[in-house]
Amino acid sequence: MRRLKTLAMLAGVSLLFSLYLALLQTAPGQSLQWHPDAPVWLTMQAALALWLNRSVDRQLRLVCQPTGLLQGFALSFACSALLFVGLMTIVQLLIDWAWQQPAQLQQYLRVALMYLLLHSLIAGADCFWRSLKQQQQQQLTLIEAEQSAQRYKLQTLQQQLEPHFLFNNLNILSVLIHKNADLAEEFLQQFADFYRLMLQHSSQPLVSLQNELTLAQLYMALQQQRFGQAYQLSVEPELEQMDALLVSASLQLLLENALKHNQASAEQPLLISISYQQNMLSVSHQRRPKVHALSGTGTGLSNLQQRYQQMLGLPIAVLAGTEHFEVKLPLQRKEAAGALLAD
DSSP states (O other): OHHHHHHHHHHHHHHHHHHHHHHHHSOTTSOOOOOTTHHHHHHHHHHHHHHHHHHHHHHHHHHTOOSSHHHHHHHHHHHHHHHHHHHHHHHHHHHHHHTTOOOOHHHHHHHHHHHHHHHHHHHHHHHHHHHHHHHHHHHHHHHHHHHHHHHHHHHHHHHHTOHHHHHHHHHHHHHHHHHOHHHHHHHHHHHHHHHHHHHHHTTOSEEEHHHHHHHHHHHHHHHHHHHTTSEEEEEOGGGGGOOEEEETTHHHHHHHHHHHHBOOOSSSOEEEEEEEETTEEEEEEEOOBOTTOOOOOOHHHHHHHHHHHHHHSOOOEEEEOSSEEEEEEEOEEHHHHHHHHHO
């Protein structure tokens, strides 16, 4: 249906364009030099101009990846115009040669200008229409991302104040106060730092890798007061120096899943490794399913996947084997992320 509408619009434009050309070629006082087949040929040429413009635009965006919307359309418009005018002029030359018509430079210049005008009307209107649609799509995506960020902010705040997690840490603090005042003070400082960072992250869709690693380490430090050395965290040293961003609270969610679904002990600790692999952050550990654990719904990973898709346009990778579990998170350079958020 959409193609039929496009063809009908091209036919209408071609009819008007042929009438315009007929009026230009008709001297005052003479009858209109109208050729009934002219709109048919012009419709075919207009369809070719439209196809060339869209094909060139797709190829250019794959090869050179223009930085701006206007730059991309201008480049594809210019390249497709050269191709279309050159191709149609060559066709005219071949027709004249087949009919043994004399070659006149002025005539071919006039033909080239006519085809340039036809291409400008068709491709220009097409570029303008598609630019409007892309701007509307970008605005819609931005609105959806903002709504998702607001929903996640509320969800994060609710998780921060979850009674179960809060009471567990308060009970640990109460025990430490009676057993070791210095350790209790250290635990309280970690507890305060953890919630301070969580509150900061709740208003930011993207956060620095260093802040995420700090939050992950604080989270594991709190959990180790409860589980001892049963769950351990290993962070690749080079990650501490990387200037990159990722979706906020990503690491905490993956650590929570690891602790929730896997059993461990001081004798057989579960090591959770965070490393860098091909511009992605890898979080991996062995699979040791708890015997009486409830089966997960996958909601956390699904929400994380949606947030990465909305914020960065990139998917996360979940590799779940029988003995190993790994999640790979895309990393975004701060310069590229700044441009993305600005758009």
